[in-house]
Amino acid sequence: MTRKLDLRTGRPVWYAYRAPSVPTGKLTRDVKTDVAVIGMGISGAMIAEALTEAGCSVVCIDRRGPFLGSTSATTALVQFEIDQPLSLLSLKIGKPKAERAWRRSRLAVMNLKAHISELGIRCAAETRQSLYLAGNILNASGLREEAEARRQAGIGATYLTASTLREKFGVERDGAILSPDNLALDPRKLTAGLLRKALARKARLYAPVEATGIEDGREDVVIATARGPTITATHVVLATGYELVADLVPSTNHKIISTWAIATRQQKRALWPGAAFIWEASDPYLYMRATADGRVICGGEDEDFTDEAKRDMLTAEKSERIARKLKALLPKLDATPEFSWAGSFGTTVTGLPYIGQLPRHPRIHAVMGYGGNGITYSRIAAELITSTITGSEDSDAGLFSFRR
Numbered sequence: 348m349t350r351k352l353d354l355r356t357g358r359p360v361w362y363a364y365r366a367p368s369v370p371t372g373k374l375t376r377d378v379k380t381d382v383a384v385i386g387m388g389i390s391g392a393m394i395a396e397a398l399t400e401a402g403c404s405v406v407c408i409d410r411r412g413p414f415l416g417s418t419s420a421t422t423a424l425v426q427f428e429i430d431q432p433l434s435l436l437s438l439k440i441g442k443p444k445a446e447r448a449w450r451r452s453r454l455a456v457m458n459l460k461a462h463i464s465e466l467g468i469r470c471a472a473e474t475r476q477s478l479y480l481a482g483n484i485l486n487a488s489g490l491r492e493e494a495e496a497r498r499q500a501g502i503g504a505t506y507l508t509a510s511t512l513r514e515k516f517g518v519e520r521d522g523a524i525l526s527p528d529n530l531a532l533d534p535r536k537l538t539a540g541l542l543r544k545a546l547a548r549k550a551r552l553y554a555p556v557e558a559t560g561i562e563d564g565r566e567d568v569v570i571a572t573a574r575g576p577t578i579t580a581t582h583v584v585l586a587t588g589y590e591l592v593a594d595l596v597p598s599t600n601h602k603i604i605s606t607w608a609i610a611t612r613q614q615k616r617a618l619w620p621g622a623a624f625i626w627e628a629s630d631p632y633l634y635m636r637a638t639a640d641g642r643v644i645c646g647g648e649d650e651d652f653t654d655e656a657k658r659d660m661l662t663a664e665k666s667e668r669i670a671r672k673l674k675a676l677l678p679k680l681d682a683t684p685e686f687s688w689a690g691s692f693g694t695t696v697t698g699l700p701y702i703g704q705l706p707r708h709p710r711i712h713a714v715m716g717y718g719g720n721g722i723t724y725s726r727i728a729a730e731l732i733t734s735t736i737t738g739s740e741d742s743d744a745g746l747f748s749f750r751r
């Protein structure tokens with residue numbers, strides 16, 4: 348039903364921090380529920396929390412366990428600024444749709460932040476500005492146009508000249524866009540917090556349980572599992588991350604690539620102003636953020652292949668390159684990696700995800716094609732899928748649907 352990928356290797360920085368435990372049970376007999384969620388990463392957790400809040404009964408399963416997939420490898424820059432600049436996305440899908448996708452991403456990050464605070468989840472969530480540096484995709488004049496396009500769409504963006512950038516942030520580039528209101532957080536703690544909320548609302552969590560097949564009928568869907576018991580649900584959500592495959596899901600322009608990241612030790616000296624996220628309008632791009640206790644996480648060096656063995660062989664070399672680039676950009680930092688890891692990563696041509704009901708399978712909902720904004724898209728998925736399952740319409744559903 349899904350392929351098995353080695354989603355990540357190495358030691359992600361999140362293992363330096365303790366996430367609350369999430370109790371799971373053994374699936375020993377057939378069960379029934381309103382909604383079955385397959386996958387207990389950050390997507391499944393957001394969806395389970397949202398559905399239980401809406402009053403649905405929920406069963407979650409995962410063949411590994413909670414947050415053992417790519418959720419542990421993420422660098423967790425939760426940005427409304429999606430990978431495709433608004434000015435370039437407008438050329439691909441038209442200005443009205445591109446503006447809506449950007450606005451919806453902005454709303455999703457705001458909603459996520461508010462929800463974390465309402466639920467009282469302690470996941471080191473902090474609002475961050477971000478600096479988007481001129482590069483080989485958008486140079487300084489391209490960035491000026493991008494800032495203007497964002498302002499026309501009602502999205503705050505300030506263009507910084509090279510001298511302002513140097514003065515304010517000590518960074519040498521031809522120009523940058525400064526944006527407010529992105530979100531830094533600890534992804535394992537957030538996922539654990541959301542799953543624990545769902546549990547408190549009587550969700551049933553089973554792991555390790557592997558879904559091996561799905562049969563959908565007029566009234567319900569039956570999930571077969573590797574050890575025998577079945578799960579019968581009115582709806583199923585495939586929150587299976589990058590392991591989702593195309594036997595049920597229509598083929599999309601979605602592919603899996605490889606990426607690398609490092610984290611430094613806690614920096615003795617102050618970090619750059621506001622510890623803003625920094626990323627480049629380049630391909631491949633470098634990006635960085637700080638943890639709440641002052642480590643610097645830096646990632647990038649993406650390569651266009653899936654092969655996990657090849658990916659892992661490159662980790663030492665890629666870590667060194669990332670550390671060198673980090674030091675070149677911010678020379679005062681100690682860029683020595685204390686953590687280095689590699690992961691698989693899904694991308695789409697437009698950078699927008701596929702979220703929603705599978706064509707001809709209205710009871711099966713899927714989330715796929717995450718790009719560098721997977722967590723923002725997980726939140727959008729939780730909002731859209733909860734609306735569909737509870738019978739209300741979301742006016743942005745068409746932007747992300749499999750039929751678009």
Ligand SMILES: Cc1cc2nc3c(=O)[nH]c(=O)nc-3n(C[C@H](O)[C@H](O)[C@H](O)COP(=O)(O)OP(=O)(O)OC[C@H]3O[C@@H](n4cnc5c(N)ncnc54)[C@H](O)[C@@H]3O)c2cc1C
Nearest residue numbers: 386388389390410416417418421424558588690720721722
């Ligand atoms: C190095 C790296 C850096 C990243 N940085 C960012 C970033 O800065 N910002 C951002 O927004 N995103 C980022 N991403 C992307 C983000 O991490 C992903 O979008 C996100 O982790 C996906 O979460 P998920 O819950 O959908 O998938 P996962 O966490 O992989 O969870 C899917 C789960 O489904 C389970 N599963 C699969 N098949 C089955 C089955 N048949 N039966 C039962 N269970 C099954 C798996 O075991 C897994 O636990 C990054 C990714 C990587 C690798």
